[in-house]
Every structure is written in structure tokens, then in C-alpha cells.
Amino acid sequence: MIKPNMNYADLKDSYLFYNIAQKTKAYIEEHPGANLHRLGIGDVSLPLCDEVIKALHEAVDEQASAENFHGYMPECGAPFLRETIAKHYEKFGVSLSPDEVFVSSGASDELGDILDLFDRDGSTLVIEPAYPAYVDANIIEGRRILHLPSSEKDGFLPGPSADFVADLIYICSPNNPTGAVYDRPALKRWVDFAKEHGSLIIFDAAYEAFIEDESLPHSIFEIEGARSCAIEICSLSKTAGFTGTRLGYTVIPKDLSYCGMNLNDMWVRNRTTKTNGISYILQKGGAAVFTEEGQRQIKKNISFYKENAKIIMKALDEVGIWYTGGKNAPYIWLKCPDNMGSWEFFDYLLNEIQVVGTPGEGFGACGEGFFRFSTFGSREDTEKAAALIVDLLK
Numbered sequence: 001m002i003k004p005n006m007n008y009a010d011l012k013d014s015y016l017f018y019n020i021a022q023k024t025k026a027y028i029e030e031h032p033g034a035n036l037h038r039l040g041i042g043d044v045s046l047p048l049c050d051e052v053i054k055a056l057h058e059a060v061d062e063q064a065s066a067e068n069f070h071g072y073m074p075e076c077g078a079p080f081l082r083e084t085i086a087k088h089y090e091k092f093g094v095s096l097s098p099d100e101v102f103v104s105s106g107a108s109d110e111l112g113d114i115l116d117l118f119d120r121d122g123s124t125l126v127i128e129p130a131y132p133a134y135v136d137a138n139i140i141e142g143r144r145i146l147h148l149p150s151s152e153k154d155g156f157l158p159g160p161s162a163d164f165v166a167d168l169i170y171i172c173s174p175n176n177p178t179g180a181v182y183d184r185p186a187l188k189r190w191v192d193f194a195k196e197h198g199s200l201i202i203f204d205a206a207y208e209a210f211i212e213d214e215s216l217p218h219s220i221f222e223i224e225g226a227r228s229c230a231i232e233i234c235s236l237s238k239t240a241g242f243t244g245t246r247l248g249y250t251v252i253p254k255d256l257s258y259c260g261m262n263l264n265d266m267w268v269r270n271r272t273t274k275t276n277g278i279s280y281i282l283q284k285g286g287a288a289v290f291t292e293e294g295q296r297q298i299k300k301n302i303s304f305y306k307e308n309a310k311i312i313m314k315a316l317d318e319v320g321i322w323y324t325g326g327k328n329a330p331y332i333w334l335k336c337p338d339n340m341g342s343w344e345f346f347d348y349l350l351n352e353i354q355v356v357g358t359p360g361e362g363f364g365a366c367g368e369g370f371f372r373f374s375t376f377g378s379r380e381d382t383e384k385a386a387a388l389i390v391d392l393l394k
């Protein structure tokens, strides 16, 4: 009889968003007509920008004519998009060759799929609180997981520790859920640590486009030595509203080798075996993000979310609540007032002012007592929620 992957039995129920949905549903049933103010969503609310829409339409039309039709695309990405993304990295002072860039259908897919490159008997370090997919993807593979907690004391940006040495290290900066961002010296410590221990960093840069402080790094490859110990996974989901359209990219340096095996060559082999490339239409839409006009338009959308962040941060400042994030990230991570637990605060906000956020405990045990607000909501909801928070907590 076929034996299934028994590691699935070790997955904990992903109760976070399920519980939030259940609790809000119950509230609405008990209070028909109640108007909820949603600061919990991790999805974007603004549509794709015009430049992308125009490129998508043009690509669709190309598919309608025999002369311009595109069939299977190269598995690792269309050369035009790989070149465009490599060029984009020049803005960060990072020099990449196009064949170091792999076009993907999003960061979530890659964060799990990339594990194909590594021995399943290895270990993985997850800095918590964390995006839940890191833990689950590694449980499915049967890897040993080390959970490195972070706290208000280290600004939710812990450094490496000799007690937490692992083969793979996930670093997410700007971070979901905390919105905290590693600066260059702090990232350098992680790079040095990875090199010292023969570890590999999987750098999740999904929120890099939200960085506004010029001194902060957008890419791990801005850090000296990273080319020999890191992979970067990025996405257009939050950068350009591609959550439903699906497009991302992964950078694997050509010179990245462990035990005589070259990871870039291995990933080419993996992609050519397991995928048939990303749709031509989407790749044309993705390339439009990187034109001058595309960049101007996506920045406008990002500023809209930044304005939401300012509105929430002002409210928290007014009521004296500690928080991190918001400035260089679309998330604000706050300490629940009066020593409330995360779910207790969730219920309190829902019942008293109909504001829905995300309890920090859902991102790892050390998130207990903290709470995440997202800035991806509508302006109306954000303004209303901020005013209600001030009235409730001042």
C-alpha cells in the first residue's frame, strides 16, 4: 500500500485566519447590519496600475495572431523579464546576470519549492514571529525546525546566536508580521554567521518596495559575502498588486555551491523538470512594473498604503501604545494595552469598536501579547478605525 507523506500529520491546524473569520462571522450574526473596520487583511485593495493593465491587454492581443503568438515559455523565465529584473537590482547597487534571476508564480510557491534543493535531514531556523508558510513548508519536508524568538527588547530583529545553528535560515525583511527591517550591519552579522556555519539564508524580500529609509537594504545581495550564502525570494504581490495575478522572482547567484553542487544549476534542472514556465501574458504585465512609468504608478499605490500607515501610527502615538513597523513596511505591530493577550485584544476591539486586526500569537508563541494591523485596507476603514481606537484607548 502506498504510504503518504506522514509529515502532514505533524502540521498544526492553521487556525489563525480561520478563527478570525469564525469570530467575525459570529459577531455579524449577533449584530446584523454591523459595519466592521478591517485592519487585518494581508491582501492589497488597489487595482493593478494602468501601465500593467495596458501591457497585459497587448500581450493578450498578441496571443490572438499567428505571427505574435507565444506557446511554452522558457522554464526559468522569459529573457526579457530576467534581464529587466537583473537591471532593476542595479538600483540597489547589486550586479546580477539575467541567468541568476528565475521568474516564478509568486513567493509562496518558491519559499516551499526551493526546499527541493536541500537534504531533508537538515535543520531550519525560523525567526519568530514569522509568516506561517516557513514553518509549515519545512514540517511537510520533515525538517527539524529551530524557533528563534524575538521581542520588544531586540525590536523584533534578533541577531544570530550560537544556540540556534541551522542549515537553512529564513530572514524576512521588511518583516511580516512585525514590519521591522534589518539594517546593513545587522544583516552582515547574519551573513557572517551563515558563512561561518555553512548555512544558507533564504531571504524573503516580499516587502522591499515599502522601504523608504535610504540606508536600509532592499536585497540581501547588498551585503558583502551574501553571494556565497544566500538566495533571495521576491514577489510583485505587494510591490505592484499582483496577489491575484501571480508573479515573483528568485535570485540564485551563479557562484553558490555546497558540497560541490551548484545551486543555480540545480534550480535550472528543478524548474525544467517541474514547470513549463510562467504565462507570457503575465510576464509582459510583470515587465511593465519596471518601466519608468510603471515604477511611478506602483509608487503612487504604495504611498496610498503609507498614508494609511501614518493614520494608524498617529492614533497609536496618541494613546501611547508601543509599536514597530509602518514606516518601511505595510504592517504595524503593536503591544496590546493593559497586558491583554492577543486574542483578548482581538475580542475587545471587535466587540467595542468593530475593528478587526490580527492576533500576534498566530505568528508564533512569542507573538502573544502583540497585534498586527495591516495598512492594505481602504482609506475609509482605516480612518474610521483609527478614530475609534483613539476614543477607546485614550
Ligand code: PLP
Pocket (backbone or CB within 6 Å): 042, 105, 106, 107, 108, 109, 131, 172, 175, 176, 204, 206, 234, 235, 236, 237, 243, 247, 248
Ligand atoms: N512572504 C511573505 C513574508 C508574505 O507576507 C507573503 C504574502 O503575504 C508572501 C511571501 C507570499 O507572496 P506571494 O503572493 O508572492 O505568494
